[in-house]
Amino acid sequence: MAKVVAVTGNEAVANALRQANPDVCAAYPITPQTDIMQRFSGFVADGLVNTELILVESEHSAMSACVGASAGGGRVITATSSQGLALMWEILFIAAGDRLPIVMPLVNRALSAPLNIHGDHSDGMGARDCGWIQLWSENAQEAYDNTLQAFRIAEHMDVRLPVMICLDGFIISHSIERLEYLDDAEATDFVGKYTPLYPLLDVDHPVSYGPLILPDLYMEYKRAQHEVMTKAGKVVLDVAADFAKVTGRNYGLFESYRLDDAEIALVILNSAAGTAKDTVDEFRGKGIRAGLLKPRLFRPFPYREVAEALKSAKAVCVLDRADSFGGFGPMYMEIASAMMLNGAKPLLINKIYGLGGRDFLPEHAELVLSELAEIAKSGAVRTFKEYIGVRE
Amino acid sequence: MKPKGWKELPPGSVVTKPGSAEEFKTGSWRSFRPVWVPENCIQCLFCWMYCPDMAIKVKDGKREQFDYDYCKGCGICARECPGKKGQKAIIMVEEGK
Ligand code: SF4
């Protein structure tokens, strides 16, 4: 029987990591992630897991130790946020290029400067191209569920790639919510046993990791890396189907909320999607056909499926909690690419919101939906990129 | 060796065959070639000890020719070679000359 509890997002994620019983964890503290690894080190100290905990001097070392342990043949975890992820950057590519199925919760936080410890998506979006699979989570339940599923996805023999589970700093990591845990036995059974592939510690079958690959072969390796990413989407869906059997909770590549007949739609990630859904309901109540798409799998990005889901809309706004200075928001660029498959339709605008943990309020969603209703009627876009909830 | 296509590669560029460096003839990287001058050689085997590529062949305790399949032409052997009466037993010659 599932246990219903009131916990923070960090506590939920820490317990998913405990239930997966990793072989090695290498971690370094950073707000707002610290709490996950603090709790996990408690599990190690209390003998609740068989994990070797490596305390390192930086996130660069944490990810380096993870790479070594994973190549050695273990199930490996860490967790980080913001500057911590930025410091790992060099090694993130190595983990993915070496196809090491490391699992890492990323508690999303803004990047310096100016220094800010609150939730935004700049960290995860900055790691877009490092070859990790990214799952994004609206609330504590999704963060917990995604973490358990991440092990199955990462360790699947058709995938063997590292997975990042993103949840909003403070808004989710430190807020207490209702949550259903799987029983330990059920969770452990769902995650399954770890099967190493080419482990360095198998001395009867010696292997080398990280060879020098020059222009005569490098591009072939990169092409193969793209191929495996394109296959990961199917595994994500298969794992989600298995998860639904155990929990009754359904996950897809993204969540479609009242989207089927929607004329106007929002695309929005993580916690702010919860707020925006209420406003969508309000507009529906007024007879306006509003809907919402909340991405879950950001890498690999499900372009075709997203294009299909937004095909019938007249106007769509992509809300980004991260920015590309001098460019559009990172999610906007993905959705715009997806819309090319629909013949560059529907009309697509971009709003930047919630940077550095600024609240996203129902009135922000209202403003955007009203503007979309205007655009749908007139076919005219006033401005393609704009910041909301910011003082002049 | 026929170059591999992307569908034939092992995941993660893992090298699963021990000692496979032998298959790669790195001699083509050389721009200077060490040349042995046997009359100046005192058979001290410094060159054999210093060569990072094991490109100096030794048989029955005696130095033989260079293995040009693997010698990358770094010149370490030539630098370390004491030779005889100030005359080096290894000299570096530019490839193609
Ligand atoms: S040049 Fe360098 S690689 Fe070649 S034989 Fe001398 S030491 Fe070895």
Ligand code: SF4
């Ligand atoms: S270092 Fe010079 S002298 Fe000594 S064995 Fe080699 S070639 Fe001969």
